[in-house]
Amino acid sequence: MATLELKQIRKTYKNADNETLKGIDISIDSGEFLILVGPSGCGKSTLMNTIAGLEDISSGEIVIDGRDVAQVQPKDRDIAMVFQSYALYPNMTVRGNIAFGLKIRKMPQEQIDAEVNRVAEMLQIDHLLDRKPSQLSGGQRQRVAMGRALARRPKLYLFDEPLSNLDAKLRVEMRHQIKRLHQQLETTIVYVTHDQIEAMTLADRIAVMKDGELQQLGSPKEIYNKPNNMFVAGFMGSPSMSFIRTRVDLDENDKPIVRVFSGDNQQHVVALPESLRSQDGNEIVIGLRPEHITEKLDEETAVATKVKLKLEVLEPTGPDVIAMVKVNEQEVACRLSPEFDVNAGDVAPLYFDMSKAVFFDAGTEERLLV
Structure with missing residues (x-):
């Protein structure tokens, strides 16, 4: 050695x-x-x-x-x-x-x-x-x-x-x-x-x-x-992390949020960590692994945001199903349970686990410390 x-x-x-x-x-x-x-x-x-x-x-x-x-x-x-x-x-x-x-x-x-x-x-x-x-x-x-x-x-x-x-x-x-x-x-x-x-x-x-x-x-x-x-x-990762480009805003309570749009153009509000308040008005990129966008999350640890998404493509792998959806006109991978009874083309309620999200500067593409 x-x-x-x-x-x-x-x-x-x-x-x-x-x-x-x-x-x-x-x-x-x-x-x-x-x-x-x-x-x-x-x-x-x-x-x-x-x-x-x-x-x-x-x-x-x-x-x-x-x-x-x-x-x-x-x-x-x-x-x-x-x-x-x-x-x-x-x-x-x-x-x-x-x-x-x-x-x-x-x-x-x-x-x-x-x-x-x-x-x-x-x-x-x-x-x-x-x-x-x-x-x-x-x-x-x-x-x-x-x-x-x-x-x-x-x-x-x-x-x-x-x-x-x-x-x-x-x-x-x-x-x-x-x-x-x-x-x-x-x-x-x-x-x-x-x-x-x-x-x-x-x-x-x-x-x-x-x-x-x-x-x-x-x-x-x-x-x-x-x-x-x-x-x-x-x-790193298979499928790799999905990236959602969006802009940080402050809501009526002065809390940082982003607005995301599903494939059928429905708007959803997603809460961000308080530390991203300084990014108000800036474009950021939200990174989520497929297992952090799914039909069910561990409610004790997850910071879940419910979003209705159209399942455009389903890829069964055996232990799970990889679903492709559109968020803000960008293709995003989700990891679903094989028991989740859905078909391609369905609109399904899925959850973003924002406690696992990674945030990047849209310009430099470097990770933002939160």
């Missing part, structure tokens, strides 16, 4: 107009599982490659256990990496692939055999040791790639979108496998993905990136419930 500190990491490619990485600062504790997440082209894989030493940085420090390794060769950084493409040697058996790194380090054969058997048993691939990669399924190949990394027992593990080539069912199974391994081994892991479900389920902390910049670093709960801005709020 090791600590990792990324200090003002910058990366500019030759002949490029813009920086790919723009001063990334992240500190990772020993044994922590950090996930880098963001859309394609945000710089997360580039950042991963700079940690591994596969790409040079333009400036900054990469500190592993107190040692700056930014100028150290990849082989001397004591890092193991699991690639998206598995990168197995096709002419070697599973045993040979797992043992390869150990042989390079001239480990005694007896220790190599013991380590291969340990890793194979842990990953439940001991019955595959004499097969070649061409005889394995995608999930089995991924476990072999993980086994090769685990056998080295390095200070730091890097996973670069390791599950993206697997089908949906296998991705779920491999997520469970990786989670169990981390709990057993308490290893330090940096994991890159564009899949926000992987990020939410696996990470101790999540680093959300956009255009080479770190947008937010926090626990899955913090990222989900208290996003720094509309980008983070919209990127």
Whole structure:
């Protein structure tokens, strides 16, 4: 296990107009599982490659256990990496692939055999040791790639979108496998993905990136419930947070409110937290997760506002139904119970749980502190 500190990491490619990485600062504790997440082209894989030493940085420090390794060769950084493409040697058996790194380090054969058997048993691939990669399924190949990394027992593990080539069912199974391994081994892991479900389920902390910049670093709960801005709020969650643009007014009692309009142009008044009184006359954006717009809320904790909404589209998922409605001419997702007897086109009374709402400045798109 090791600590990792990324200090003002910058990366500019030759002949490029813009920086790919723009001063990334992240500190990772020993044994922590950090996930880098963001859309394609945000710089997360580039950042991963700079940690591994596969790409040079333009400036900054990469500190592993107190040692700056930014100028150290990849082989001397004591890092193991699991690639998206598995990168197995096709002419070697599973045993040979797992043992390869150990042989390079001239480990005694007896220790190599013991380590291969340990890793194979842990990953439940001991019955595959004499097969070649061409005889394995995608999930089995991924476990072999993980086994090769685990056998080295390095200070730091890097996973670069390791599950993206697997089908949906296998991705779920491999997520469970990786989670169990981390709990057993308490290893330090940096994991890159564009899949926000992987990020939410696996990470101790999540680093959300956009255009080479770190947008937010926090626990899955913090990222989900208290996003720094509309980008983070919209990127994390499935379905993602819905945004309702509106203007703050004061009612006859000098309380802050907004007026929202349903698909059939009915007006509804929604009360806001007292702290938003200072936004009187300003445009804001209300962010609500689908589970915070539903047919029934826990009345003890919810601050509920009843709104009649036309259900334009219903998407049954099994445990719930995702309904799409229009609020202020914007499409909004709601999460309904499968027992709620409604059809597409119905107008139904739904409740906004304003205690869970997140508010953003309509201009800067940054979260308003309330």
